[in-house]
Amino acid sequence: MGKLTGKVAVITGAARGQGRSHALRLASEGADIIALDVCEDIASTSYTGSTADDLAETAAEIEKLDRRVVTAKADVRNYEQLDTAIGKGVSELGRLDIVCANAGILSMGQLHDLTEDSWLEMIDINLNGVWRTTKAATPHLIESGGGGSIIITASGAALHGVQNIGHYVAAKTGVIGLMRTLSIELAPHRIRANAISPTNVNSDMIQNDALYRLYLPHIENPTREQFAEAVSTTHPMGIPWVEPADVSAVVAFLASDESRYITGMQVPIMAGRDC
Amino acid sequence: MAPTTTARLAGKVALVTGAARGQGRSHAVRFAEEGADVVAIDLEHGIGSVRYPLGTPAELEETAAQVRALGRRVVTAIADVRDEKQLTVAVDAAVAELGGLDVVCANAGITSAAPATAMTAEQWRDVLDVNLTGVFHTVRVAVPHLRAAGGGSVVIVNSAAGLRAYRNLAHYTAAKHGLVGLMRNLALELGEDWIRVNSVHPTGVDTPMMLNDDALRLYRPDLENPTRDDVAPVFSGVHALPVPWVEPVDVSNAVVFLASDEARYITGASLPVDAGRGLT
Numbered sequence: 001m002g003k004l005t006g007k008v009a010v011i012t013g014a015a016r017g018q019g020r021s022h023a024l025r026l027a028s029e030g031a032d033i034i035a036l037d038v039c040e041d042i043a044s045t046s047y048t049g050s051t052a053d054d055l056a057e058t059a060a061e062i063e064k065l066d067r068r069v070v071t072a073k074a075d076v077r078n079y080e081q082l083d084t085a086i087g088k089g090v091s092e093l094g095r096l097d098i099v100c101a102n103a104g105i106l107s108m109g110q111l112h113d114l115t116e117d118s119w120l121e122m123i124d125i126n127l128n129g130v131w132r133t134t135k136a137a138t139p140h141l142i143e144s145g146g147g148g149s150i151i152i153t154a155s156g157a158a159l160h161g162v163q164n165i166g167h168y169v170a171a172k173t174g175v176i177g178l179m180r181t182l183s184i185e186l187a188p189h190r191i192r193a194n195a196i197s198p199t200n201v202n203s204d205m206i207q208n209d210a211l212y213r214l215y216l217p218h219i220e221n222p223t224r225e226q227f228a229e230a231v232s233t234t235h236p237m238g239i240p241w242v243e244p245a246d247v248s249a250v251v252a253f254l255a256s257d258e259s260r261y262i263t264g265m266q267v268p269i270m271a272g273r274d275c
Numbered sequence: 276m277a278p279t280t281t282a283r284l285a286g287k288v289a290l291v292t293g294a295a296r297g298q299g300r301s302h303a304v305r306f307a308e309e310g311a312d313v314v315a316i317d318l319e320h321g322i323g324s325v326r327y328p329l330g331t332p333a334e335l336e337e338t339a340a341q342v343r344a345l346g347r348r349v350v351t352a353i354a355d356v357r358d359e360k361q362l363t364v365a366v367d368a369a370v371a372e373l374g375g376l377d378v379v380c381a382n383a384g385i386t387s388a389a390p391a392t393a394m395t396a397e398q399w400r401d402v403l404d405v406n407l408t409g410v411f412h413t414v415r416v417a418v419p420h421l422r423a424a425g426g427g428s429v430v431i432v433n434s435a436a437g438l439r440a441y442r443n444l445a446h447y448t449a450a451k452h453g454l455v456g457l458m459r460n461l462a463l464e465l466g467e468d469w470i471r472v473n474s475v476h477p478t479g480v481d482t483p484m485m486l487n488d489d490a491l492r493l494y495r496p497d498l499e500n501p502t503r504d505d506v507a508p509v510f511s512g513v514h515a516l517p518v519p520w521v522e523p524v525d526v527s528n529a530v531v532f533l534a535s536d537e538a539r540y541i542t543g544a545s546l547p548v549d550a551g552r553g554l555t
Contacts, residue, residue, distance in 0.1 A: 184554050187515035199540075236466030242540045249537035258528035261478075261521045264554040268544050272466040275459045275543035 002030030003256040007146075008093045010034040010086055012076055012133050013103030015050035017203035018153065020058045021244035022100050022251045027067040029252055031098065034089030035059060036074040036082070042125070044107045044118040046210040068093060076103045076129025082136040096140035098255045099150045101130040101175075106205050108214055111166040119167045126171035131178055134193075138186065147190035149255045152179045153247075154195040156270050164214050172197075176266060183264035192263035194254050199270045200231060200241040236272030282310030283535040288373045290314040290366065292356055292413055293383030295330025297482035298432060300338040301523030302380050305531050307347040311378065314369040315339055316362075318355045318383075322405065324398040325385045327487040348373060356383045356409030359416065366416045376420035378534040381410040382432040386484060388493050391445035399446045406450035407457070414461060418470065426469025428534045431458050432526070433474040435549045443493060455545060462543035471542035475529045478549035479510055479520040486520075515551025 009026045013019035014035035023033050035058050041049035055071050062069040070092050072085035090096050104126045107118055130152055141148035157165060158172035175195060182193035200206050207224065215230050216222035228240035250267050253259055268274070289306040293299035294315035303313045315338050317330045335351050342349040350372050352365035370376045384406045387398045414429055421427035436444055437451035454474065462472040479485045486503055494509050495501035510519035529548050532538055547553050 180554060183551055184515050187551050188517065190516060192516070236463050237469065237471075237540065237542065238467060239540070246540050250541070253532045253537065258532065259548075261516060261518065261525050261548055261550040262529065262546070263515060263551045265547050267541065267546065269540050270543070271540040272462050272471075272542045275463040275466075 002028065003258065004098070004252070005030030007031045007097040007255075008034065008090070008095050009098035009100060009255065010036065010089060010096060010137055011100040011102055012036045012074075012129070013050075014058050015039060015054035016058070017205060018201055018244045018247055019100070019102045020054075020061075021248045022102060023058055024061055024065065025245070025248035025252050026098065026255060027062045027065045027069070029256070030067070031255075032068040032093045033062050033070070034086060034093065035062070035069055035071045036085055038075045038103070039073045042105050042121065044121045045105050046107065047204055047208045076132055077124050079132045079136065082132050086136045086140065090140045095144040095146070096137060097144060097146055097148050099134060099137045099141070099148070100153070100251060101133045101150065102153045103129055103133075104153060104205075106165065106168055106211070108164050108210060110164055114167055122167040123171050126168065127174045127178070130175050134178075134182060138191070141191050142189050148192070149259075150179075150182060150186075150191065150193040151251050151254050152193070152195040154179070154197045154266055156197050156199045156268065156273060158195070158197055158266070159268070159274055179266070180264050187263060192259070194263060195266040196247060196250050196254070197266050197268045197270065198242060198247050199235065199273050201247055202241045202243050206241065234273050235270070236275060239271050242269055242271060283531065283537065284378065285310030287311045287377040288314065288370070288375050289378035289380060289534065290316065290369075290376060290417060291380045291382055292316045292409070293330065294338050295332075295334040296338070297330070297484060298480055298523045298526055299330070299382045300341070301527045302382055302530050303338050304341050304345070305524065305527035306378065306380075306534070307342040307345040307349075309531055309535070310347070312348040312373050313342050314366065314373065314376070315342070315349055315351045316354050316365060316383075319353045322385055322401050324387050324395065324401045326387060326489050327483055329385070356412055357404045359412040362412055363416045366420070370420045375424050376417060377424050377427045379414065379417045379421070379427065379429045380432065380530055380534070381413040381429065383409055383413075384432065384484070386444065386447045388443040388489065390443055394446060402446040403450050406447065407453045410454055411457060414472075418465065421470050422468050427471075428538070429461065429470065429472040430530045430533045431472070431474040432530070433458070433476045433545065435476050435478045435547065435552050437474065437476050438545065438547070438553055458545070459543050466542060471538070473533045473538070473541060473544045473546065475526055475533065476545055476547040476549060477521060477526045478514065478552040480526060481520050481522055513552055514549070515554050518550050521548060521550060
């Protein structure tokens with residue numbers, strides 16, 4: 001019996017990357033899954049967006065683990081879509097216990113160079129989208145009555161300023177305040193709220209030319225290897241990035257009753273960065 | 276809480292100080308449940324300024340019996356974390372017997388209570404010696420063995436008092452705040468050896484260190500002989516989650532997580548297990 005047997009988890013941004021990894025890890029611990037994703041390109045990002053096929057692949061892998069899964073194309077910028085998708089998932093799977101507000105994007109530019117559209121899209125997805133997700137999910141958590149656990153994907157960038165991603169830093173720092181307030185407001189229902197702050201995670205969001213150039217502005221066409229070498233120096237443990245599974249392990253812990261009195265916390269997955 | 280799907284510490288050896296009872300025993304037993312062999316250390320007798328009884332060798336044997344009952348090996352040793360030489364001899368012998376060391380849980384801690392200005396020099400010194408210097412000793416003694424194993428995880432049992440102040444506990448608060456600095460520095464210095472260092476910060480835990488007669492009176496000065504039930508509302512009032520204190524196993528679960536490879540890139544972190552105590 002897994003430590004999440006009988007529970008239901010909703011995950012945003014579940015089509016690939018960290019979101020898919022979280023979905024599979026929670027399913028492997030026994031949870032049924034509501035997997036949501038926008039499944040389209042995002043205007044302000046330079047990397048390709050997720051697809052309906054990606055989301056279907058996540059679902060297929062969950063089914064291989066013998067868990068139930070409900071998928072929906074839902075955009076965290078649209079409250080109605082989230083509310084409908086989560087409501088449908090809960091009515092099909094019977095309850096809701098765990099919320100992974102994972103969906104997020106990354107784009108780049110110095111604050112004074114960013115277009116207003118780029119700023120607004122970032123805030124609307126990485127901050128407002130988290131709030132919309134928790135707003136839509138919370139009534140179901142309360143109604144399910146088993147307490148609950150909200151896990152918000154923040155970032156190492158929530159802990160200090162980072163050049164060229166000021167809008168991302170603002171959104172990620174904002175979700176820390178959102179998380180802290182949720183943890184107080186929902187504690188009487190035994191619903192916990194925590195955040196995870198990973199350093200660079202090995203996913204499409206960081207493995208792209210635009211991000212390599214961010215770290216290596218003096219090189220014309222930096223490679224993955226050059227990026228790895230440069231970013232390794234920022235981690236006392238000497239690694240370039242962590243894997244999605246490393247973040248999912250923390251999600252599984254925070255989702256489970258093993259952390260039943262941990263709330264209002266952010267867990268750094270930083271390989272010693274910022275010690 | 277039942278062990279989870281897989282033994283997360285199978286094949287590892289874990290050291291626990293202050294293992295005779297309370298949190299230390301719980302950590303030792305949880306390590307064993309997850310598949311680890313255990314080095315269980317505690318001291319021989321009480322400490323001058325501490326008014327509640329400390330763990331005894333007989334209680335340490337009971338911890339060992341509980342580990343053995345789970346089918347794991349255990350080596351016990353009587354050693355005082357204030358005495359680095361004594362600790363070195365004990366740890367080196369135990370590690371030789373069990374064949375290595377992978378996890379260190381620096382748990383041994385004491386407290387007493389007095390306003391800072393009324394605190395005796397002995398009260399101050401005993402708490403600093405055990406709670407701060409004792410951890411420094413524990414980690415120094417263990418590091419050569421962790422390096423020999425190619426890496427490892429150090430989990431320091433800190434306290435909510437490592438992150439905020441509590442009346443009548445200036446020595447304890449100072450020692451525990453100091454431990455945050457020690458933990459961070461160790462994480463920085465030992466990262467290249469693949470040794471991770473983190474701390475857990477529990478709110479009040481249901482152990483003899485916290486729920487003894489002196490402590491009960493401290494929180495309910497209006498009652499002559501207050502009971503646990505009398506102080507529970509006082510403690511519940513400071514937590515976001517409606518509980519007065521947490522159980523040792525709740526801390527152990529966080530310790531096991533940080534000790535395991537599930538936390539392989541988490542180092543230098545302070546993890547509260549505080550029912551939301553630190554939020555307001």
